[in-house]
Amino acid sequence: MKTILFSLASIGLLGNVSPAQTEAAPAAATPALAAVPARLQELNYITDARPSADASFYVYLCSASWCGPCRAIMPKVIEQYPDIKAAGGEIILLCFDSTPQAGTAYVKKYNAAFPAVMFSAKLALPGFTAPRGIPNAVFVTPEGKVLNNGHGSTLLNWKAIITK
Numbered sequence: 001m002k003t004i005l006f007s008l009a010s011i012g013l014l015g016n017v018s019p020a021q022t023e024a025a026p027a028a029a030t031p032a033l034a035a036v037p038a039r040l041q042e043l044n045y046i047t048d049a050r051p052s053a054d055a056s057f058y059v060y061l062c063s064a065s066w067c068g069p070c071r072a073i074m075p076k077v078i079e080q081y082p083d084i085k086a087a088g089g090e091i092i093l094l095c096f097d098s099t100p101q102a103g104t105a106y107v108k109k110y111n112a113a114f115p116a117v118m119f120s121a122k123l124a125l126p127g128f129t130a131p132r133g134i135p136n137a138v139f140v141t142p143e144g145k146v147l148n149n150g151h152g153s154t155l156l157n158w159k160a161i162i163t164k
Helices: 002-010 035-040 068-086 100-109 152-162
Strands: 057-063 089-095 116-118 136-140 146-151
Touching (some): 089 100, 100 116, 136 152
Parallel strands (some): 089 116
Antiparallel strands (some): 057 136, 136 146
């Protein structure tokens, strides 16, 4: 294509177009969201909180109100959340309750400030695979690279996980 345009320009069929002008113009650089924040914008949240699009890491926390171990770690997760946010992280609760109302009540009970969505087998998040059990925490980069996938209590060791 470049050769044809150069030839047409050199014999005058393109007017005063120089060979340099026949180069394809570079596409305008548009800032694109990485895989995780882009997908997170498309989800239906059961809370008013929304995830940060510019977090340096994300934690998918799989939890439910009916799960004893989930309820046991939730106060510690709530306590750690401001430090996680200050470090550039974001928690997204994937609620395994049977109804959005139960999930919303669970989040409100603990006064959780992080975003929450209902878990579904159709839920497609970069770096996420459905866990075998809950609580479960999956740490991912904005691009969806998995940093750690394990029991929900691993969230309490978040500093060690994000500095690996």
